[in-house]
Each structure stands twice: as structure tokens, then as C-alpha cells.
Amino acid sequence: MLFKKKSYLILLLGLMMVVTSACGLSTETKQDVEADEYIILFNDENLENAIRSEIDKEEGDIFLADVNDIEELILRDKEIKDITSLSYFSSLERLCLQNNKIKDIGSLAKLSDLELLNISHNQIKDISPLTEAKEIKEINAESNMINDISYLTELENLETLNLRDNQIMDISYLEGIDDAKIKVLNLSENEIEDISALSNLTNLTAVGLNNNQIEDISALAELKNLQTVSLANNEISDLKPLLNLNNITDLYLRGNNLDLSEGSETLDVIKKLRERSYIVEFLN
Template sequence: MSSGELKDGVDQASNGSHENNDHQTGRSEEAQETAQSPTGIRSSSGWDGKLRVQPRSAVLANPEALSDPEYSDPDAPPVEQIPADDDLLDDEDPDVEDIDLVHCRISSLPSLRLDRFSKLKRLCLRQNAIEDIQLPDELGQMLEELDLYDNLIKHLELGQFDKFTNLRTLDLSFNKLKHIKNLSSLTSLKELYFVQNRITKIENLESLTNLTMIELAANRIRDIEGLDHLTQLKELWLGKNKITEIKNIGHLQNLRLIDLKSNRLTSISGLKDLPNLEELYISHNAITDISPESLKNNTKLRVLDISNNRIAKLENIGHLKELEEFWASANGFADFRDVERELADKEKLETVYFEANPLQLNGPAVYRNKIRLALPQVKQIDATFVRV
């Protein structure tokens, strides 16, 4: 499931995101938060933006921004362009490899005179007012990570990244982009973040064959497509879109994690050709059952999150011997015998979530004891650790 401290926009938002720095998130710090998500802090709608697995951690300061693409912070100071003679980097070592200019009201990149930093590898310009990506070509051979999370970028212009062939990580989350385009020169790119933009289609990624992770949560995507050449992909994050069917991913044999929470799925399908899948997040959909074929070939699954669906019966997961975490809150499970039948033999299972099912709602006083009797190996039931 196991991104995104998701960088600060959610400074906790995007591990927004990188297993590098801010873009990654850990388990929630509070029990209540932990109860909501197997991977970290999440909104009430079930989406965690870039908040994801350890060691990523951060705190979402303006949760309303997740549901309102036009959101602007009413308490934020007015944006002021930095005059060309106001040198924010005057005291910076010319040989510096890492520059962070977070929330500095920057709107003009040329005024920063970045060409003087010939050894720069990581540039973080998060939470500014940048509209145009005007980076000096001199940075092209050295820069490995570029963070433009939470700016005002509307377009990716032709030629903007032509010289940046060594870039490994690009974060364009929380901008105003409608299209993925003009990134073909970034052939070394490993991680690409587009959280909370206005993207409707996965496209123009053919040349990015070294991508191992792409994060497209909170956009307007309806179909899983455009991934044909991304055979190195290990993580695919598509939460909070408008996807109705899992498809066009059978060729992604290196895929270890798929996140499709908060979409419009009604069934679990399209996974039979992914035997190496280890983490599947499909909470907050409209799935009604787990059919015998749904997860038949996904025997390496370690984390399965089916919370907040409409599944009436717990069945057809008995063959998932590698399960370590099973998140199944807010479904229709009512029979403890099903829990024991499907999960009792899972020696690696440590965490289960069944709250807000009839199992818990119909007998809250005895619920935990019954789960402990059925699954003596587990160490955590919902948000509470089991006392030894």
C-alpha cells in the first residue's frame, strides 16, 4: 500500500510522497486516525492523498482542499512576486545539492538565478505561486528531484524539460493541470506525482519506461489506460477518481501495489494476471461480493483493504496465506464463523478491522473477545492492540 513530511501540502500530503523525504507517510498517530486507514491519516471520504506508507508522515492543514479543486486558503497572506533584486538565495553555498524554498511567495523562477548552483540535485518549491516552469538548462544534467507541489501551474509546455534527462522524481501535485504531456524527455524518471489536478486521461507516458511509481489520486480519470509501456511499474495510485472497472493492467508484472479507493467499482476483477501483487486498496467503492475468481491468482497479497463497501459475506480469501493486514470495516459481515473459516489459518495475520460490521454493531460488548477467539494470532483488532 503501503507514499507521503506526503510533502507538506499535506505536509502530509503528497508523500504526497517520496519514500524520499516528505512524500511518504506512516501509520496515523492517533488511534482514531489509525482506525480509518491501513496506511496513514485519511480524510472522511477514505482518501489519503499522498499519505501512505512508512516512513511517510505529515499533517493536512486544509482538508477542504481535497474536495474543492478551486480551493484557496482564505487565511493565506497575499501572494507577492519576489523582485529580481530580492535574492532569496544570496547566502546559499554555490555548491549546494539541496535547496528548499517552501511557502516563499515565489512566482518568478528566473528571479532566483538558479543557474549559479551547478551541483544542485534536489529543488523543492512547494507551496508558492509559480505558474510557469522556467528552469535554467544549466540544472539539467544534475537535478534529480523537482518538487512543485501546490503551485498555480496550468500547462506543461513543450521543451520545458528537454535538458532534465537525469530527473528521478517529479511532483506536480495540487496544481491546475488538465493534461499529462511534454514529459517525453524524462526517460530516467522513477516517480511521478499528479495528485489533485484536473486530469481526465492517463496519456503520453510511453517514453517513461523507467517509472516505478505513478500517483494520480484525486483527479477526474474514468478509465485505466495509457500504461502499456510502463512495465517497471511497482505502485499505481488512482484513488479518488471516477473509475468503474479494473482493466488494462495485466501486463504490469512488476506491480506490487494498486490503490483504487474512493472510485466507482462494483466488483473485483482484472487482477488475475498479477500474481506478484502484494497490496490492494479498494475501500470506499460499491463492491458487493468477493467472487471465487476475484483474487484467485493473487496469492502473494499481504495487505487487503475492502473497507466501506457493500460486501455481505466474507468468503473466497481463504487461499491468501500471506495476509498480514485485512481491513474490512463497514461492510455487511455478520457471522464469526466466516471470519474463522477464512482467516484462522493465516499465521502472518497481525491486523484486522471489522468495526461497523454487524459483527461489531450487534454485540459490541463481546465483539473483540469473539474476534480474539476466532483469530488468536492477531495483534491488533481495529485501532486497539491485543493485550497479551
């Protein structure tokens, strides 16, 4: 009886090993294999070709050792769809992937050393994997399909953020971004109405809010470090909050609900702004 139980256990363990192998899961991890022996497999031929060009290796397997020390990759305009294999590029600090066909950036969650990321002009909706990029300072995610930016509150080192031309309506989460860091913010060409969350970002030097649905700009009044303000093509009629800002050099107001008639309050505000040597564009 004991022999039968042992035989059954041995058989069961054998079946488990077969199933594990069939699912493509190995009991041997990359930590168990030397970097010059661990082969990186690519799901995207265009990405593989770009990497081969980068490491000057036209043929043969690509090993972990081949990419371990790469700190920068510029992979724009490569027709790349799948970037899963980039999870092995653990030393990456600067990654440019603009103008591709990428939808999923889950693999970027493993790139903890990233400082600069350009994923503009792709088909990305979910940016939650970026919460793991704790060192990141600059993100360009222009022209994607992003609507949820709540995940960005965890990026305490973020200084520059470009989310122009997405599907963003709610920016209240920006209140959670460390106001000692972020300096440049571009939210133009979205669907934003309420910008009150920006009042917390007191170190902003440039803000882009063109082509939204903004009426109230009072949140900008406390942003004393602002130098460039772009507010074109909104629904703004009251410019008085801008009189509180003394460091602006460039101000764009074209395409708003401004009363520019002779003697109007708006025209008086614009005159005062120009007297401060502002470059003010306001004509509709």
C-alpha cells in the same frame, strides 16, 4: 520568361519564411544551438519562479544548460497550471507536482528517464502521455479526474500505482500490466465493481479497494503475496476467498454486507483469519 519564374520562386520562398516566423516556428532547432545558448521560455510564472529557486537564478534568461542535469524536482503547492516547459528537463528521474492546478501533462511524454512521478491532487483527466515513460516505477495520481487507465499497460517497470479518488470504473486493462513488477496498488474511492483483472497481478503485496461497489473478491484468492488488503465500504458478503491467503497481516473490512450474527459463516471465517495473527477490522 525564365527570369520571371525564378523571381516568383524566390518571392514564394520568402513568403514561406515569413509565415513560419510569424507562427513562432524557427528553422533553427535546439539541437542546432549550444545548451548554454538555448533559452527556455515559461508559460507559467509560478513554474518559472520555482525553477529559478531550484537553480538559484533570480534574474536573467534560463538556459537549457541550467536545467540539463536536474534529476529531481519537488514542486508541490506552487499553484502551477502549465508544465509545458518541463519537456526540456530531459534528465529528470523524480518529479513531484502534487497539489497544483495542472490539467495537461503532455510535456511529460518527453521525460523518458522518469522513475517516480507524483501528480496527485490536480485536475488531470488524460494520462496517455505517461506511455512514453518506459522506466517509471512509481506513479501517484491520487485525487484527479482520471477514468481511462488503458495506457498503463505499456509501463512494464511499474511497481507502485496509486489511483485513489478518481473516476475509474473499468480496470480490465490491468490484466496487461507485467505481473512480475507491480506490488502496490491503490484503487480506493473509485466506481469499481469488477476486480477480476487483479487475478493476474500475482506479486501484489498491498491492495487498496476501499469505497467502491465490489461484491465479488474471488480474484484475490490467487494473490498469495498479499500482506495488506483494504476492502472497507463495499458490498462484500463472502469472505471465503481470503482463507486462501496466508501472508496477510492487515485486513480492513469495515462497512460491508457482512453477516456478523452468532454462528454465521462470515464470523467463522473472520475467526480463522484472526487465528493466523491477522489484524482484522470488520465492525460496521
